[in-house]
Each structure stands twice: as structure tokens, then as C-alpha cells.
Amino acid sequence: MQAEAMTTRSQRNLTGSRPDDQPGAEQAPALPHDDARTASGFEQPCPIRDVLDRIGDQWSLLVLQALAGGTLRFNALLREVGDISRQMLSRTLKQLECDGFVSRTLYAEVPPRVDYELTALGRSFLEPMAVLVAWADAHHRAICDARRSYRTTPPELASSVRVAGTSR
Numbered sequence: 001m002q003a004e005a006m007t008t009r010s011q012r013n014l015t016g017s018r019p020d021d022q023p024g025a026e027q028a029p030a031l032p033h034d035d036a037r038t039a040s041g042f043e044q045p046c047p048i049r050d051v052l053d054r055i056g057d058q059w060s061l062l063v064l065q066a067l068a069g070g071t072l073r074f075n076a077l078l079r080e081v082g083d084i085s086r087q088m089l090s091r092t093l094k095q096l097e098c099d100g101f102v103s104r105t106l107y108a109e110v111p112p113r114v115d116y117e118l119t120a121l122g123r124s125f126l127e128p129m130a131v132l133v134a135w136a137d138a139h140h141r142a143i144c145d146a147r148r149s150y151r152t153t154p155p156e157l158a159s160s161v162r163v164a165g166t167s168r
Contacts (some may be wrong), residue, residue, distance in 0.1 A: 054099050059084055059092045061129060064101060064118065068126050071117040101125065 054060055059081070066072065066080040078089055093116060096102040101122035107113040118126075 054095060054101075055125070055129075057092070057095075059088060060096060060101075061133070063089070063092050063096060064122060064125065064129060065133070067102065067116060067118045067122065071115045074114055074116070077116060096122070 055064075062081050062084070063077065066077055072080065074089070074093075077093075078084065078086060081089065084092070093102060093104065097104050100119055102116055103119050105115045105117075107115070
């Protein structure tokens with residue numbers, strides 16, 4: 001028997017109401033982060049920082065990459081991402097859902113079934129994400145070599161680094 005999908009948080013607008021709610025129906029409370037918004041309506045006044053706060057964390061790109069192949073359940077995502085804890089995966093999925101990258105569908109079954117998939121916004125991020133991943137793959141060795149060189153530079157050589165705009 002096919003279970004009907006229930007309305008999920010990602011299907012609600014910012015006020016927390018479902019699209020099919022009747023006018024005057026009880027509204028869900030505002031999200032906790034709504035109070036942190038600036039006068040411009042954004043979490044941060046700089047769009048680059050606002051977006052990079054989400055996609056630049058340790059797990060979001062890996063979760064988005066795992067969902068690029070299609071809809072996955074929680075445990076399948078846990079296996080796909082690998083060394084992420086259940087709690088961190090749950091937190092990351094909630095943040096990605098809050099930002100509109102991922103949708104969560106809860107099915108009224110016993111036991112409950114929850115599917116995660118990319119939204120249109122999440123799918124639109126796959127192409128720039130692929131470019132970033134390719135760049136990281138191509139330059140990872142050079143970055144590791146630079147880190148190793150930096151850590152092994154003797155202090156007497158490190159102190160001889162010139163500061164721009166000064167002469168010796």
C-alpha cells in the first residue's frame with residue numbers, strides 16, 4: 001500500500017503555514033533565527049558570507065553531493081557520507097532544509113519513513129559545486145605541500161619575510 005506524504009517543514013512558507021491552510025488558521029511560531037535578521041531581511045548583510053556559512057561548513061557539501069544521485073533516506077545518507085555522526089547529519093539536514101537546499105518528506109507509515117532530496121535550489125547548486133570539487137581535487141596536493149612547507153619553515157627564515165610596502 002502506498003503511503004501518503006505528509007506536509008513537511010520545507011513545504012511551508014516562512015510563517016510556518018502550509019500552502020493549503022485556510023485564512024485565519026493558527027500560524028506556527030516564527031523560526032528562532034527570524035529575530036537575527038537584519039533590516040535588509042537577510043541573515044547577514046553580505047550575501048557571500050550568508051551563503052558560505054551554510055555550504056562552507058564541514059558536512060553540507062558532502063550531504064548535497066550524496067543527494068545529487070537522488071532521494072535518500074536518513075540511514076542511506078549516513079552510509080553515503082561516511083564518518084558523520086547521526087546527530088551532525090540530522091543538524092546538517094535541518095540547516096540545508098531551512099536554507100531551501102533540501103526537502104524532507106515524512107510518510108505516515110509504521111515505522112515512519114523520511115526521504116530527503118534536493119530542491120530546485122539545491123539542484124541549481126550542483127554545477128558550481130562540481131567546479132569547486134574539481135578545483136579542490138586538482139589543487140589538493142599543492143595545498144598540502146604548502147601547508148607542510150609552512151609548518152617546517154625554520155623560525156629564522158620565517159622572521160626574514162618582508163612586509164609589503166617596506167624596504168630593507
